[in-house]
Amino acid sequence: MNYFFSKNKPKDECGVFGVFNHQKAASLTALGLHALQHRGQDSAGIVTSNKSKFFAHRGMGQVSEVFSDKSILSKLEGNISIGHNRYGTTGESALKNVQPLFSEINIGGLAIAHNGNLTNTNYLKEKLIKNGAIFQSTSDTEVLLHLISTFKGNLLERLIYALESIRGAFSLVLLTKNSLIGVRDPLGIRPLVLGKLGDTHIFSSESCGLDIIGAELIRDIEPGEIVIITDNGIESIKPFKKTFLRPCLFEYIYFSRPDSILQGRNVYNVRKKIGNEMAKENPNDNQIIDAVIPIPDSGNASALGYSKVIKKPFELGIIRNHYTGRTFIEDSSSVRNLSVKLKHNPNVASFKNKNIALIDDSIVRGTTSIKIVEMLKNCGVKKIHMRIASPPVKYPCFYGIDTPTKEELLASKFTISQIKDYIGVDSLKFISLDGVYRALGFEKGRNHEKPMFTDHYFSGDYPIKLIDQESGVKASQLSLLIEPKK
Numbered sequence: 001m002n003y004f005f006s007k008n009k010p011k012d013e014c015g016v017f018g019v020f021n022h023q024k025a026a027s028l029t030a031l032g033l034h035a036l037q038h039r040g041q042d043s044a045g046i047v048t049s050n051k052s053k054f055f056a057h058r059g060m061g062q063v064s065e066v067f068s069d070k071s072i073l074s075k076l077e078g079n080i081s082i083g084h085n086r087y088g089t090t091g092e093s094a095l096k097n098v099q100p101l102f103s104e105i106n107i108g109g110l111a112i113a114h115n116g117n118l119t120n121t122n123y124l125k126e127k128l129i130k131n132g133a134i135f136q137s138t139s140d141t142e143v144l145l146h147l148i149s150t151f152k153g154n155l156l157e158r159l160i161y162a163l164e165s166i167r168g169a170f171s172l173v174l175l176t177k178n179s180l181i182g183v184r185d186p187l188g189i190r191p192l193v194l195g196k197l198g199d200t201h202i203f204s205s206e207s208c209g210l211d212i213i214g215a216e217l218i219r220d221i222e223p224g225e226i227v228i229i230t231d232n233g234i235e236s237i238k239p240f241k242k243t244f245l246r247p248c249l250f251e252y253i254y255f256s257r258p259d260s261i262l263q264g265r266n267v268y269n270v271r272k273k274i275g276n277e278m279a280k281e282n283p284n285d286n287q288i289i290d291a292v293i294p295i296p297d298s299g300n301a302s303a304l305g306y307s308k309v310i311k312k313p314f315e316l317g318i319i320r321n322h323y324t325g326r327t328f329i330e331d332s333s334s335v336r337n338l339s340v341k342l343k344h345n346p347n348v349a350s351f352k353n354k355n356i357a358l359i360d361d362s363i364v365r366g367t368t369s370i371k372i373v374e375m376l377k378n379c380g381v382k383k384i385h386m387r388i389a390s391p392p393v394k395y396p397c398f399y400g401i402d403t404p405t406k407e408e409l410l411a412s413k414f415t416i417s418q419i420k421d422y423i424g425v426d427s428l429k430f431i432s433l434d435g436v437y438r439a440l441g442f443e444k445g446r447n448h449e450k451p452m453f454t455d456h457y458f459s460g461d462y463p464i465k466l467i468d469q470e471s472g473v474k475a476s477q478l479s480l481l482i483e484p485k486k
Contacts, residue, residue, distance in 0.1 A: 188223030275305025
């Protein structure tokens with residue numbers, strides 16, 4: 001697998017969206033993808049069906065760029081549609097990998113959009129190629145299409161076979177000539193929700209995709225569930241023998257939009273509670289802090305919760321420029337250190353000659369943190385006490401999050417004291433993993449025997465076997481569904 005590493009923050013792979021039974025299905029899907037833009041900015045695509053033909057448009061860039069011409073959406077006919085935003089973790093960033101992928105198989109046309117990452121792609125791909133399969137992309141999603149096409153039976157039987165063959169974290173939306181299908185992995189690691197707008201049903205990676213079109217959130221798709229929507233109604237199928245809800249913890253900390261609701265929890269409120277817990281874990285902070293400054297935007301909610309507990313003012317000491325797009329700064333030593341000001345600029349009046357708590361959601365490589373700390377010091381801040389609204393990120397992710405290798409993760413090679421010195425702050429504290437769990441409503445913290453969330457990037461506890469990452473894996477192991485600890 002080829003992993004594209006972000007320099008400063010973990011990145012989620014993508015967002016998916018699907019619409020069934022609406023005359024403007026493509027337009028609703030484009031709006032939904034726009035609301036899910038934070039989940040992927042590399043590319044976007046939409047496939048529709050008018051129950052006799054399929055129509056598609058895909059392109060590199062953000063939704064507003066790919067669908068900038070209004071005539072494009074008018075050509076995407078039909079009342080069934082699926083769409084995809086991509087941030088590539090597996091496969092290169094190229095047009096051939098833009099989803100939804102589409103294929104004509106012997107039971108009809110099929111389009112698929114995938115959020116997540118498979119952990120046995122290489123094994124399955126090698127096996128399929130030996131049996132004559134021809135791959136046209138480097139995306140792990142194409143493996144699913146090949147598995148579906150090579151098995152005999154109806155679409156549901158083929159889909160179940162494919163799902164039982166793969167390992168990893170995934171939420172899928174699939175489109176046939178006359179149906180819309182949503183799928184979530186057996187641990188529910190990647191999110192997927194079901195919504196309704198009149199007689200129209202919608203799948204979305206997050207509830208904010210429903211909000212933009214005025215749809216009602218019905219429920220989360222359950223772990224290991226297949227939901228099939230046709231003109232005859234909705235059918236729910238649970239083919240996996242063992243399932244256990246263990247969603248991605250980083251969705252609450254960083255990935256999801258703060259206005260989204262995941263598993264009944266408002267993300268914004270969770271982040272504020274994380275800030276509350278972070279303050280409770282550092283009871284003397286109110287004696288050393290004059291003002292609380294978030295690194296926008298992901299640090300905002302936690303900073304609010306933190307400031308409320310320590311009873312110090314919340315200040316917008318750093319102003320974010322939301323219109324930077326892709327950087328145009330040349331990679332030369334004379335200007336690269338100025339690049340932080342493309343996105344962040346100091347609001348000096350809010351922190352000059354003050355001791356501040358600088359709040360961020362995470363530290364990965366520390367590149368941006370170093371630049372922001374240096375910028376604030378140059379503008380007259382007295383002391384910087386950095387507080388991080390997640391535990392140290394020590395382990396890479398292989399379930400659809402783009403993180404650096406273990407060797408590149410700052411917390412995997414340095415102690416907290418060493419990270420403090422490396423970044424250049426006066427003190428550095430991370431919230432504990434138990435503190436995050438308490439913010440999510442589990443007063444006793446993490447249940448180490450049966451964790452409620454997927455948190456391997458903090459704990460090293462990978463709930464699904466990393467087949468492609470390990471050597472000497474036997475084929476018989478593929479028949480075993482990886483279950484959580486009992």
